[in-house]
Amino acid sequence: MRNHQINLFLFILFSFFSNAQDMSKYTSGWEGKMATPEVFKLKVEIENLGSKNSRFRISNSSTIIDIPLHLGKDSIIITGFEDNYSFEGELSEDGKEVNGFIKSGILLYHINLKASKNKTYSGVWNPLMIGTLKSLNFYLSVENGKGNEYEAYPFFGDNRFTGTWCFDFQKDKDTISFADYKTGLKFIGKLLPQKIELGIYLGKSLITSIDLKKSLDDWKIGEFVTSIIDENLGILQLTELENGISKNSFPNTHSVLVSENGKIIYEKYFDGYTANVPHDMRSASKSISSAIAGIAKDQVLFTSVGQSIFDFLPKKYQKQKDRLNAKIDIKSLLTMSSGLDADDYTRERTPVASENNYQPSDDWLATVLSAPMINRPNTIAEYGSANPFLLGVALDSIVSEPLELFMDKYLFQKLEISNYIIQTDEKGKPYFGGGMYLTPRDMIKFGALYLNKGRYNNEQVISENWINSSVKKYLPLENVPDKNPYGYLWWHNTYQANKKMVSSIEARGAGGQYIFVVPDLKVVVAITSGNWRNGKTQQPEIIFEEYILPYLDD
Known part of the structure; x- marks a missing residue:
């Protein structure tokens, strides 16, 4: 009798997980929180440039990429650090910096690496292009689920990020994966009965992981905006314009800058944008x-x-x-x-x-x-x-x-x-x-x-x-x-x-x-x-x- 109960329990458990793999059960909005506002603020380093021990590193709170670096001709530095990812750069004539590009997705992110001690060059790369996140909220919309078929689209609570272009939706047992064509970020999710454990990757290298639960309320995207940001105390006053923007007469205005005779005389940012956001x-x-x-x-x-x-x-x-x-x-x-x-x-x-x-x-x-x-x-x-x-x-x-x-x-x-x-x-x-x-x-x-x-x-x-x-x-x-x-x-x-x-x-x-x-x-x-x-x-x-x-x- 006891063995029969155990077998029945295992059968029910197996049936639940088998049925849970039907993506129609996951077709919903999901949400979670990222660990820190600087999780995508990645440090890039070239260590011991020019030596046999030269290395290329990318890290946040932990090391993401750490590989040997190989120099090309004419001081051009080239490395592929993952499939479909690469770095190329050029050492300045005075040896004080490396200017180059990280290729990820369809984007070439310019990066400037400054020299420090021991021929180490360092800089910062943010695949989302927005610096420090103003919201830790992360959302995933799983759509058109049926059997092993589905689509999935991630959204960040910080709406200054211009969004993903996701494709290559794959499923293997209890694991889903897809990629962002634009930034090159990859997403791998573990399907569990009440949540999705989602990892965000550079190729095979983990940047961060997020536990997602089904959304019960409307998503809150871009609700961090509190005021107009004045980056430059210029002499020009455009109060009427600012009032119009505040009253949504000019929706989705992100910045207005005026330069006269080579000097910025007006500089204002809206909707959470700042001077450092490309x-x-x-x-x-x-x-x-x-x-x-x-x-x-x-x-x-x-x-x-x-x-x-x-x-x-x-x-x-x-x-x-x-x-x-x-x-x-x-x-x-x-x-x-x-x-x-x-x-x-x-x-x-x-x-x-x-x-x-x-x-x-x-x-x-x-x-x-x-x-x-x-x-x-x-x-x-x-x-x-x-x-x-x-x-x-x-x-x-x-x-x-x-x-x-x-x-x-x-x-x-x-x-x-x-x-x-x-x-x-x-x-x-x-x-x-x-x-x-x-x-x-x-x-x-x-x-x-x-x-x-x-x-x-x-x-x-x-x-x-x-x-x-x-x-x-x-x-x-x-x-x-x-x-x-x-x-x-x-x-x-x-x-x-x-x-x-x-x-x-x-x-x-x-x-x-x-x-x-x-x-x-x-x-x-x-x-x-x-x-x-x-x-x-x-x-x-x-x-x-x-x-x-x-x-x-x-």
Whole structure:
């Protein structure tokens, strides 16, 4: 009788766990708490650089990665520390720092490692890009569960993190796993009757673990906001604007900065954002792509903007050349006038270029080149991301080092910018179509570079000739209702302030990311926002015209 009871108990227990593996039973919202607000603030070290005992380490409260480091040629340091993760960097000429990139997911995180004792270089990397977390809350939405099938999407209580793009949903008995395509973070969960034990990993290396229970209440995301953050006590007062933001008249405004004659005169952050949080610039970073092209031209890495794109492409793509697309040159890519029908558009007041025509493919370049030609190059401009994508491919073919190191050495180091991230294409190369992350202060620096004709700290970073060529008005963007004139990946617009017309040269990105350069007023304005889905992507133009310009031009 006793053995029968034991067997019955074991049968029931086995049946429970077998049934528990049906993902329909886990389809729900789950939540837990992370251990510390600095769990993703990872310390990166290179120890004993140049010796046989050189090592590369990543750690938080415990060691995550610890492997030997191998040096490449010309002081370039390269290591792969996990599958699909890597670090590459370059030792400065004075030996005091290493500037490089951690490749994780589709992002290249720039990292600056400073020298300390014993040839050890150290710095900080945060895969979430937001520094110290302002909320320890963590949420997991398990969706569409049936048998072994499911989808799972993690959310952080700190909504300054721009979110995950999860894929590769796997299940093996009581273990689920999936990965974030964007950051490269991996998630492995143990399914238990009343909870999920979830680990967050770099490859096979554990960063942190969280116990999740089913959510009973609504999630609290981004509710840490208490006040406007004033980082710079500038002389400009914009009380009316701040009142409007506080009353949600300008929703999802994250920062507003104004610089005049090289000095920041207004700097405010909202929704928990601070000066040290790099912001997703989306297509506003197309203008940075233009700057990199100018630097390459200044170094005579290519001879003319009239060169055909096929001058820069590998042999395997030459078969896609014909009489018309052979006329696609660097200038047509810079001015959005290649004539290729390679982008989709959401045709609102300002269209947002969609890369869905080529990004789902295994070979973006082949897909773009095979798109139909709807116009002769350099005749009609239509806004899209395929043009700067091709520009990036061309530039990658002519620099002697990894393109990201070239960008860092000749632009970002010159501007004293180190806290930034570059999005990559399907081959892991910098994607010139958009998606870089810069802090608003660094956006101001970049705008000031164009205001000052290519100079920064008394150094000519980009030639004045290229700056002048960049800000000319070439062709109007025909697929934009306002038909804005367009330069070398720079927008033109005109505003009215105090009964006068004011001209602006602008970098623009979806969701409301703007750099306004106003030469007549010697002003640069940076505005960042999070209006990704509500149609208010041009809200910064209203803020600029109605709430900033009147106080500058009086």
